[in-house]
Structure formats: C-alpha cells, structure tokens
Amino acid sequence: MYRSHTCGELNESHIETKVTLSGWVHKTRDKGFVVWVDLRDRYGITQLVFDEDRSSSKLLEQARNLGREFVVQIEGEVIERTSKNPNIPTGDIEVLVESLKVLNTSKTPPFTIENETDGGIDLRMKYRYLDIRRNPIKNNLIFRSKVTMEVRKYLAENGFIEVETPYLIKSTPEGARDFVVPSRMNEGQFYALPQSPQTFKQLLMVGGLDKYFQIVKCFRDEDLRADRQPEFTQIDCEMAFVEQEDILKVFEGLTKHLLKAIKGVEISSFPRITFDDAMRIYGNDKPDIRFGMEFGELNAVAQHKDFNVFNSSELVVGIAVPGAASYSRKEIDALVDWVKRPQIGAKGMVYVKCNEDGSFKSSVDKFYDQEDFQKWAEITGASSGDLIFVLSGEVTKTRTQLSALRMEMAERLGLRNPKEFAPLWVVDFPLLELDEETGNYHAMHHPFTSPKPGQLELLESDPGEVRANAYDLVLNGNEIGGGSIRIHDTEMQSTMFKHLGFTEEEAQAQFGFLMDAFQYGAPPHGGIAFGLDRLVAILGGQETIRDFIAFPKNNSGRDVMIDAPSPIDQNQLDELGLKLTV
Known part of the structure; x- marks a missing residue:
C-alpha cells in the first residue's frame, strides 16, 4: 500500500x-x-x-x-x-x-512548482506535465472534469443518449479547412478529421434516436488565438420533433444547471435579441450585456453642420463611457491612438465631455453648439460626468471599431466582472452571407440550416434578406453555443445547395448520403453545440482556454512538448503513396 x-x-x-x-x-x-x-x-x-x-x-x-x-x-x-x-x-x-x-529521484525542474511560478508560457508548455502539478492548472483540469460530469448528468436526466460518431470522415468544402488523413489502403484518397459531427447527428435523428449528445473532439485547420485551438471539444446535441423554442428551453436549462451546480449562481432571465439589433446596439453578434454603453446612432443630429468627416460618413455612432469626463487630454489622445491602431483601423475619434455643471466640452466645438451636444447625450444615454466617444465611416467597419472600443473601456473601468454571468440568446441570423470578393453567397452557419418559416421564397428574389432558424447562446460577450433547426427534406436541401453554388453532381458527391437518408422519413430536427473549452474557461472566470486543456497547442498550432507536427519516415510516405516537394 x-x-x-x-x-x-x-x-x-x-x-x-x-x-x-x-x-x-x-x-x-x-x-x-x-x-x-x-x-x-x-x-x-x-x-x-x-x-x-x-x-x-x-x-x-x-x-x-x-x-x-x-x-x-x-x-x-x-x-x-x-x-x-x-x-x-x-x-x-x-x-x-x-x-x-x-x-x-527527480532532476531539478526548469521552473518552480508553485502557484506563482518563474516559468514563462513557452517553457511551461514544453514541460506541461510539470505545469499540471501546479495548483492553478491542476485545479482547472479538476474544474473541467466537474463541468463535464454535470453536463452528462443534466442531459442523461433529460433523456439524451450519448453516441460516439466517427473521427475519420469525408472532407467537405464548407467551413474552415479540414485536417486530412491519407489512407494507406486506398492510395491517393483521404479522410478528414471532423470539424463537427453535424451530418452524423442528423443521421441519428433519421435513425430514431430523438435525443443525442456527445462530448466530442473536433478539428479545424485555421489560425489560432487565445480562445481557439486546432483541436477542441464540443458538447454536441441534437433533438427530433422540435421547434426552436423547444431547444432554447432545454439548453437554457443546461446553462442554469451548470451555473447553479458549479458556481452557486441562479439565473432567471435569458434575454433574446435579434442579430440585426445586436449589430446595431453593440456592434457585434456576441455582446457582453454585463454593462451598458449601448450605441447611439447620431446621423440625424450630427450631419447638419459643416463637419465634413461626419457628413460624408454612412454611419455616425457613439457610446457614453460612464464617469470618464475626468479623463485628461493626454488620456483621451492615447485612446484616439488606440482606435487608430491597425487592429482597430479607425481614422480618428471625436469626444464630448459631459461636465458636472451640465455644459459640454468637445474636440469639435467649432462645428457644433451646446444644443447639439445635448442631443448627442440624449441619444447615447450620457449623464453628467460621462464621456461620449464618436466614430464614423462605413457601417460595418465603424460598428466593429466602436464595439472594440466599448469592450476596451469596459475592461479599463472594471465592468467585466468574471463573477457575474449574463447569458443572452441571439436569434434570426442571416441565412446567407455575401462574399464580397467572389460575389457568391455562403452559409452563415452551415448548409443544413433551415430558413425561418415562410422565408424560403426569398431565396430566389432576395437571398441576403432570408433569416435563418438559428440561434447562438452568448455568455459574458463570448459565444458558448450555437445551433439551428435543420432542413429535413430533400427538396429544400437541394434548393439550399443550389443557392450555395453547388451543382447537382457536386451536391450528390459531397452530401448524397444525407440526401438519400432524407428520403426515408427524416423527422423535423434541430440541435446545438457548446464549445466546452470556452464554456469551462468562462465559468472558471477566464477567457483564455489554454489553461483548461491538459495538453494544448501553442499559437502556431504546435505541441512543443512532443514536438508535433513533425516529419514522418520516408517508408511511411511510400506506404501512403505520397511525395513531398519542398
């Protein structure tokens, strides 16, 4: 013993x-x-x-x-x-x-095994097995285990069946780039690692398993960032004989259960907002609603004077930063420089200080009077002591820039409390997005998403206006889950493929198995997938997923601990019928 x-x-x-x-x-x-x-x-x-x-x-x-x-x-x-x-x-x-x-015995570790270590991230990634001995990483992995157990508990109690789906599947041209796997027994042919089990879970609905879930690894060969890894884990779910409201109810329940069981937090309200309103009010489709600073559109009250910067803009829009009227000119200039950075891309920024005595001081005083600024304050919701920031330009870019500024100011003001949880459903997404470079439409979610009832006819006349029967669950400014009601009949799916630019032959080659299945009594169905890594990180009070994954990749997609990816032996290449060119 x-x-x-x-x-x-x-x-x-x-x-x-x-x-x-x-x-x-x-x-x-x-x-x-x-x-x-x-x-x-x-x-x-x-x-x-x-x-x-x-x-x-x-x-x-x-x-x-x-x-x-x-x-x-x-x-x-x-x-x-x-x-x-x-x-x-x-x-x-x-x-x-x-x-x-x-x-x-043990060699002397390359960094101290303490809560506050002297090891940098690259060193700790190389010796991840030692990093796991430290309490912060160890506790994060234990926390992740607790979350997954509660997920399984809730879904099992609600009648869901856990089913494993294949990892070696068919490559498709939709979505992000696939990781491909050469087949030795079928020379010159390739499997792909799944970006999600999407088609398989739909086939399970055809098979009559009306409540499916899986905690599953997925793979995307795409650029990385703090909340993205080339391999990630989804809580993947699908239900048959349901409408959107049924799915939202079940997965609000899952989110409430996790918040109560894991954090001791009870949430009663899951507000809903349309995609269009989210973009108009917050500038992005995953808004953080723990704080205000909602957008105020100022075109009607800012384009009547001789300030040509505003007059020539598609959109003039501002936010009121609470309590920031005390900022010095140096601090404001630093923020102007911040929005001008290439990552944000604004050409400049106008400010208005709402003084305690009710007067206003602005960088555009010579173009506007106090009455004008009073209207700006009313539209942005600014009070005495607040600071109004205004950006202008092309609609989409300006909203994106102001959204980034809104989040930055919230961070600086301490308004993003990690112990506070504010869920939000975003609904009524566009079904299709226009690729400005090619002029072609592509699916905003995936090609199996159903249009909202009664909107199928718009696919012919105005495809950009068709709304999807889709929904995202946002928590604290992060998308933690997304899904849709699926197309479940062959004719509608064929129509969707046509509008996405597939020929009949291409659609049959890529998705014929699914189209065939729909001819054998496919029920109405829909589902959702939660990003487990991101969900666990947010519940753990962080937004970087790396420390909640046992053996993560670095920002270049490498595992520096085992040195992967790496070259393979020439004999293996020969067996696979592959030749490398450098």
Whole structure:
C-alpha cells in the first residue's frame, strides 16, 4: 500500500494515527537539528518532520538528501504542529516520519512548482506535465472534469443518449479547412478529421434516436488565438420533433444547471435579441450585456453642420463611457491612438465631455453648439460626468471599431466582472452571407440550416434578406453555443445547395448520403453545440482556454512538448503513396 491517506486530508482528528503517505517533495527546510519537508500530491500538502531527538541519524541524513520533486513514500505518526499554518487544511498537524523510501529521484525542474511560478508560457508548455502539478492548472483540469460530469448528468436526466460518431470522415468544402488523413489502403484518397459531427447527428435523428449528445473532439485547420485551438471539444446535441423554442428551453436549462451546480449562481432571465439589433446596439453578434454603453446612432443630429468627416460618413455612432469626463487630454489622445491602431483601423475619434455643471466640452466645438451636444447625450444615454466617444465611416467597419472600443473601456473601468454571468440568446441570423470578393453567397452557419418559416421564397428574389432558424447562446460577450433547426427534406436541401453554388453532381458527391437518408422519413430536427473549452474557461472566470486543456497547442498550432507536427519516415510516405516537394 503506497498510502493510507492523501496529503490533503489529515487534521487534528488524526493525531496519534499511524499513516502512510506518498507524493512529491515540494520543498525542504534544514535547520540543522531538524528538517521539515513539505510533501505534495493532488490533494494538498502535509508537513513532515525529522529531528535529532526523535529520528535516527540515518533517517535525518535521508531527509537532507531529498531534492525538489523527488517521489517518496513515508510512514509515520500524525502529531500536533507547534507552529500552525492557518492557510492550508493540514496546517494544524505534521507527520513525525519513522521510515522514508525514495520511489524515484527527480532532476531539478526548469521552473518552480508553485502557484506563482518563474516559468514563462513557452517553457511551461514544453514541460506541461510539470505545469499540471501546479495548483492553478491542476485545479482547472479538476474544474473541467466537474463541468463535464454535470453536463452528462443534466442531459442523461433529460433523456439524451450519448453516441460516439466517427473521427475519420469525408472532407467537405464548407467551413474552415479540414485536417486530412491519407489512407494507406486506398492510395491517393483521404479522410478528414471532423470539424463537427453535424451530418452524423442528423443521421441519428433519421435513425430514431430523438435525443443525442456527445462530448466530442473536433478539428479545424485555421489560425489560432487565445480562445481557439486546432483541436477542441464540443458538447454536441441534437433533438427530433422540435421547434426552436423547444431547444432554447432545454439548453437554457443546461446553462442554469451548470451555473447553479458549479458556481452557486441562479439565473432567471435569458434575454433574446435579434442579430440585426445586436449589430446595431453593440456592434457585434456576441455582446457582453454585463454593462451598458449601448450605441447611439447620431446621423440625424450630427450631419447638419459643416463637419465634413461626419457628413460624408454612412454611419455616425457613439457610446457614453460612464464617469470618464475626468479623463485628461493626454488620456483621451492615447485612446484616439488606440482606435487608430491597425487592429482597430479607425481614422480618428471625436469626444464630448459631459461636465458636472451640465455644459459640454468637445474636440469639435467649432462645428457644433451646446444644443447639439445635448442631443448627442440624449441619444447615447450620457449623464453628467460621462464621456461620449464618436466614430464614423462605413457601417460595418465603424460598428466593429466602436464595439472594440466599448469592450476596451469596459475592461479599463472594471465592468467585466468574471463573477457575474449574463447569458443572452441571439436569434434570426442571416441565412446567407455575401462574399464580397467572389460575389457568391455562403452559409452563415452551415448548409443544413433551415430558413425561418415562410422565408424560403426569398431565396430566389432576395437571398441576403432570408433569416435563418438559428440561434447562438452568448455568455459574458463570448459565444458558448450555437445551433439551428435543420432542413429535413430533400427538396429544400437541394434548393439550399443550389443557392450555395453547388451543382447537382457536386451536391450528390459531397452530401448524397444525407440526401438519400432524407428520403426515408427524416423527422423535423434541430440541435446545438457548446464549445466546452470556452464554456469551462468562462465559468472558471477566464477567457483564455489554454489553461483548461491538459495538453494544448501553442499559437502556431504546435505541441512543443512532443514536438508535433513533425516529419514522418520516408517508408511511411511510400506506404501512403505520397511525395513531398519542398
């Protein structure tokens, strides 16, 4: 038996108990006549004591030779600690060691195994197995496990069946780039790793499994950022004989359950907003509604004077930043520079200070009077002490720029409280998006999304106006889930493929299996997929997913720990019928 107890469970009730512990040497403190060793495992830290009065000279020497991260087993007696540590659960006791066995030695780690480590991110990624020993990463992975268990519990209690779908599937041209896998037995042909189990879960609905879920790995060969990895995990769900309202109800329930079970937070309200209103009021389709700063469109009250910058713009729009009228000119100029950065792309910014005495001071005083600024304040919802920022230009770009500024100001003002949770459904997305470069339409979600009832006819006359029977669940400014009611009959699916530019032959080659299945009694169905990595990070009070994944890739899509991707042997290439050109 390697251990009778863990290093996190001993307390005063165990005093005079003989125990066996195993773990890693966290640190040692040698005072000459006494040696203390902190022994660590997943559960906590227990202080071990060796001293000249009660320990043999051999045992004392063993303790002095222990290095950081040695794996050891000890036997001893729990005693009361003289100098107690109220900061850890085992701080009232220590173990007087009677025998010590080194199970494995350790090289000196390249960084300290502490909550606040001296290791940079690249170093910790290379030695991720050591990083996992640190409490922040270890606790994040335990937290992730708790979330997934609660997901399974809720879905199972609501009649969902967990089904595994294939990882080696057919490559399709829709969506992001596929990771492809060459087939040795079918030379010159390739599998793809799934970007989602979309078609398979629809086939399960045809198969009569009317409530499906899977916690599943998905793969996308695309550029990375803090909340994106080449392989990621989805909570993938589908239901048959449902309308949009049925799905929203079930997955509001899942979100409420997770918030209550994991965070102890009860949420009663899941407001809904259309895609068009989200873009108009917040400038993006995943708005953070924990704070205000809603957009105020100023065209009607700002384009009647001689300020040509506004007069020549498609959109003039502003936000009121609460309490920021005290900003100095230097601080405002720094924010002007911030929005001019290439990442944001604004050409400039106008400001209006709403003074405490009711007057206004602006960077465009010579073009507008106090009455004009009063109207701007009313439209943006500004009060005395607030600061109005105004951007102008082409509609979509300007909204995107102001949205970025809104989020930046909220961050600076501490309005994005990670302990506060504000869910929001965004509905009525456009079914199709126009590619400005090619002039062709593509599916905003995927080609299996159904148009809203009664809008199919618009596909011929005005495809850009067709609304999708789709919905996204947003939490704290992050999309955590999205889905739609699917097309379930062959004729409508064929029409959709035609409008997406597929010929009949191409549609049959890519998706013939699904079209064939629809001819055998496909029920009305729809579903949703949650991004588990992102959901766990937000519930954990963060927005970067990397620290909630056991073995993540870096920003170049590499696993620096195992050095992947890497070249493969020429014999393997020959077996696959592949030739590399450099």
